[in-house]
Amino acid sequence: MQMSPYTPGTIAEEIPGRESQLSLISQRLERVAQLGEMNKQFEIFVGPRGVGKTSLLRKAEKLAKQRQFETIWVTAGNSELAAALIDECYRTVEATSNKLASALKSSLQRMKITLPVVTLDLQQHEQSNLPTQPAERVLEAAFKAATDAALQSGKKGLVVFIDELQQADKASLTALAFAWQHLQAEADHLPLAIFTAGLGNTRDVLTDSASFAERFSYRHLANLSPQESKLALILPAGKLGVKWHTEALKTALEFAAGYPHFLQLIGDCAWEVAGDPDADEEITAVQAAAAGELFKSKRTEFFASRLAKTTEKELELLQAMATLQERKLRRADIAKALGVSTTDISAQRASLLSKGLIEAPEYGYLQFTAPGFGKYIREVYAL
């Protein structure tokens, strides 16, 4: 009896299909380490909910640690992003014990005091009578100090990771974009890199905070190909000496339709139905078919909880999309189905994008993010 190696709802250890992204990250890190220079590109991996953004970033974090980089990880959305980043930089500086670091520490400590500028709490700032520092300059200095501290403690440099970038507050995004732009221009010999991830609307959110952010490097993460999906099912079981029968694999792949979250879910269901198999056992076709039933009920819960979070207006748009088809749809066609103009649906479009229920695969188009969601909506509302 072995515990399931599948990870629905948590990050995946094996991430087939992400080799090109990992090799890009690896090359960037190699270059930063060898030349001691900044990776100037602000890297952003974008994709819908459940596609594997956090798993990729966590793998990248591991790579960076293995290569002797100091790392900082922040998930945006809980508090102000700039403040969280400065706190993490401060922690890095604080952790270095040598003498030079103490100078850095005290300068960062002073900057922390000017943080009200970051939070845009100007009233508090005026009362405190401290010299003002624009938030982007504080961030810039914090990144420099933390990178220096990393070098002093024998590391190759600093790698910053930010997840859920689209959730960050606007003031912080502006500060971060400007800080990075300053560093690009001014800090050649700084072994620093940034890798971030966000939903499909990240570009819109970022460019809204700083127009030049449209030139940042956006890389789209898509669902997995059939071959990659196969690996996603075979590899975790294989590590425990368990095989999938060819027919069982075929059934599971059809249910998952290349969506990483569903691959983990069907894998987990199959593992359960197969009775937590021991090494040398095989998941059979019959077990996979039974796992499919279990999967369907879990998928229904998943879709229902997504629908429960929508407003009436959002639901109208989803229903119109569902009646059209599953694949990518022209915005104009969706508006036409609702009998309104494309601008009339822009508010719902934006909120559904920010909830990750739909994505814009290219300009002027929309599609559902999870396979089968459209069909589910048609069934629930008898469309």
Ligand SMILES: Nc1ncnc2c1ncn2[C@@H]1O[C@H](COP(=O)(O)OP(=O)(O)OP(=O)(O)O)[C@@H](O)[C@H]1O
């Ligand atoms: N390359 C992959 N192959 C197989 N499964 C994966 C892969 N990447 C991620 N997963 C699995 O897919 C699910 C979603 O992964 P993850 O949380 O990384 O996605 P995400 O894009 O960050 O989602 P969210 O937007 O909800 O935060 C998890 O169950 C994870 O184990």
Ligand SMILES: [Mg+2]
């Ligand atoms: Mg995530």
